[in-house]
Amino acid sequence: xxxxxxxxxxxxxxxxxxxxxxxxxxxxxxxxxxxxxxxxxxxxxxxxxxxxxxxxxxxxxxxxxxxxxxxxxxxxxxxxxxxxxxxxxxxxxxxxxxxxxxxxxxxxxxxxxxxxxxxxxxxxxxxxxxxxxxxxxxxxxxxxxxxxxxxxxxxxxxxxxxxxxxxxxxxxxxxxxxxxxxxxxxxxxxxxxxxxxxxxxxxxxxxxxxxxxxxxxxxxxxxxxxxxxxxxxxxxxxxxxxxxxxxxxxxxxxxxxxxxxxxxxxxxxxxxxxxxxxxxxxxxxxxxxxxxxxxxxxxxxxxxxxxxxxxxxxxxxxxxxxxxxxxxxxxxxxxxxxxxxxxxxxxxxxxxxxxxxxxxxxxxxxxxxxxxxxxxxxxxxxxxxxxxxxxxxxxxxxxxxxxxxxxxxxxxxxxxxxxxxxxxxxxxxxxxxxxxxxxxxxxxxxxxxxxxxxxxxxxxxxxxxxxxxxxxxxxxxxx
Numbered sequence: 388x389x390x391x392x393x394x395x396x397x398x399x400x401x402x403x404x405x406x407x408x409x410x411x412x413x414x415x416x417x418x419x420x421x422x423x424x425x426x427x428x429x430x431x432x433x434x435x436x437x438x439x440x441x442x443x444x445x446x447x448x449x450x451x452x453x454x455x456x457x458x459x460x461x462x463x464x465x466x467x468x469x470x471x472x473x474x475x476x477x478x479x480x481x482x483x484x485x486x487x488x489x490x491x492x493x494x495x496x497x498x499x500x501x502x503x504x505x506x507x508x509x510x511x512x513x514x515x516x517x518x519x520x521x522x523x524x525x526x527x528x529x530x531x532x533x534x535x536x537x538x539x540x541x542x543x544x545x546x547x548x549x550x551x552x553x554x555x556x557x558x559x560x561x562x563x564x565x566x567x568x569x570x571x572x573x574x575x576x577x578x579x580x581x582x583x584x585x586x587x588x589x590x591x592x593x594x595x596x597x598x599x600x601x602x603x604x605x606x607x608x609x610x611x612x613x614x615x616x617x618x619x620x621x622x623x624x625x626x627x628x629x630x631x632x633x634x635x636x637x638x639x640x641x642x643x644x645x646x647x648x649x650x651x652x653x654x655x656x657x658x659x660x661x662x663x664x665x666x667x668x669x670x671x672x673x674x675x676x677x678x679x680x681x682x683x684x685x686x687x688x689x690x691x692x693x694x695x696x697x698x699x700x701x702x703x704x705x706x707x708x709x710x711x712x713x714x715x716x717x718x719x720x721x722x723x724x725x726x727x728x729x730x731x732x733x734x735x736x737x738x739x740x741x742x743x744x745x746x747x748x749x750x751x752x753x754x755x756x757x758x759x760x761x762x763x764x765x766x767x768x769x770x771x772x773x774x775x776x777x778x779x780x781x782x783x784x785x786x787x788x789x790x791x792x793x794x795x796x797x798x799x800x801x802x803x804x805x806x807x808x809x810x811x812x813x814x815x816x817x818x819x820x821x822x823x824x825x826x827x828x829x830x831x832x833x834x835x836x837x838x839x840x841x842x843x844x845x846x847x848x849x850x851x852x853x854x855x856x857x858x859x860x861x862x863x864x865x866x
Contacts, residue, residue: 393450406453413457417464418485422846426474427826430466438462469826470692473846476855477828479629479657479790482844483691490746491691494738501739502729511725514741517748521682522698525662526655527675534679534698534705535731536740540656543681543697545578546709546732548621550679550699551650552582553708555620564588564612565621568600568635569833570628572654588617597784598832600624600635602643609647622649626671627658630830630839632767632790634658637673644678651676656683656695657843658788663757666764670787678704684744687763688756689845694743697732705731759845763789766842766852773856774840779863789842794835795866805835811866812836818862825855 390405398406442463469475471482500506501514515533522532537543548565556563560583567575569591576589590612592605609619622644624635637653644651653674659682661667662674674680682696699705710730729735748756767789774793775782781796795815797808813836816829829838840859842852 390453409453413461421471422473424472425823426469426472427820427823435466438466473844473851474825475844476840477826479686479841480844481685482689482846484689484747484845486747486750487690487743490742494742499739501737502735503727504725507739508725510739513745514739517741517744521696526680526698528700532700533702534696535728537695537697538693539695540681540683541574543695544574545581546697547652547679548578548582550705550708551621554704555650562617564590564617564619566590566592566605567623568592569594570598571623571625572629575623598631598633602636602639606643619649623652623654626653626655626674627788630832631792632786632788634670634787641673641676650678652679653677654681656681657686660687661760661788664761690743763842767791770840770852777863791840792837794837809836815862818865819858825858
């Protein structure tokens with residue numbers, strides 16, 4: 388049978404198979420071609436306008452043809468920023484492994500409610516097992532630690548700030564202050580403002596020459612604020628900054644937070660899962676002393692966008708900060724053995740988010756993810772060694788994770804030469820990306836232009852990094 392032109396809302400098992408086969412066939416073509424697709428190219432604005440216009444219209448009164456609709460969706464994906472390819476070395480790419488997408492297809496089809504445990508106890512147990520693994524096995528938090536799966540690191544950071552605020556400040560937010568570094572992700576300050584903390588009470592502490600949060604400066608700022616009648620309550624460290632992959636001095640900051648009775652939060656959205664490797668566990672020592680940790684499985688666990696996590700030492704603190712219910716829920720019931728995620732985060736209505744994490748981990752095994760992460764660390768080291776061998780480039784920092792930053796070397800130390808080198812550095816990505824084979828972005832670090840090469844995508848291997856290095860060398864020669 389074929390797919391009827393006027394598809395009812397209630398589909399038969401045969402139609403389920405037909406519809407699924409049609410979509411999977413398109414996705415198989417996408418997966419087969421993804422390694423050959425351009426990593427980045429200038430969009431054809433006329434083609435973009437032609438494609439966008441029909442999407443802005445209201446849905447039709449009568450249904451359409453699935454094949455034609457899939458054609459439109461595939462063209463829309465083709466004209467979107469590439470995030471799945473192996474030569475995407477910009478931002479912190481992910482990719483999204485197919486087995487996680489299969490899990491999400493299953494989840495969305497069965498459509499079970501994930502906010503309250505009594506609505507889906509076994510699926511809640513599955514999700515909780517993933518969270519305990521992240522909290523205890525990955526981050527090293529003690530037995531009993533757990534958390535909540537979120538839509539990303541930004542919502543995880545928001546819940547962390549709300550929890551710290553509730554536990555340390557109570558109902559009085561006046562004069563509450565928190566401490567971040569110059570390299571801390573902007574989502575933390577945004578979360579603080581949403582949580583009711585005055586912007587003037589968000590302290591941005593200097594970093595050292597290696598871009599680590601300055602412990603001595605942080606301690607002095609906290610103590611000065613306390614003397615001035617303010618209420619320090621939260622210290623945020625980063626385990627893998629967005630620009631450089633730098634890891635703050637976690638043990639020293641944990642000790643400071645404990646001494647000053649501050650909630651200690653580690654934003655490990657980028658770096659956290661590198662703790663699965665021996666090198667990562669060593670470099671990220673101190674995460675286990677945190678009160679809360681943000682993780683982004685859609686980064687270094689290679690899962691699709693929309694998958695984040697907040698894990699906490701004490702899940703009771705998370706629940707206390709997010710508690711709230713209504714009489715309409717009185718018949719749903721509760722479970723003493725399983726958590727209600729509606730009371731651990733900001734969402735009541737949510738899907739069972741654990742399947743997209745649980746299925747890939749159980750299907751592939753943790754070792755497969757560990758090996759992939761070790762490969763990314765090796766590739767970053769390889770890129771660093773090759774880039775330092777290019778005389779025209781300044782490569783100021785050995786990578787602590789999988790990001791390498793570099794810039795055009797000034798001819799001398801004069802301000803004019805530095806400005807000229809910065810100008811050349813700013814132009815460098817345009818030359819590197821011109822062929823469409825690789826995609827690399829620039830940034831600004833301590834007022835200087837820099838280009839960053841981030842090796843995270845699960846499909847990126849040695850040949851792709853070498854191709855990027857060839858493009859970089861050619862661009863440097865052209866400049």
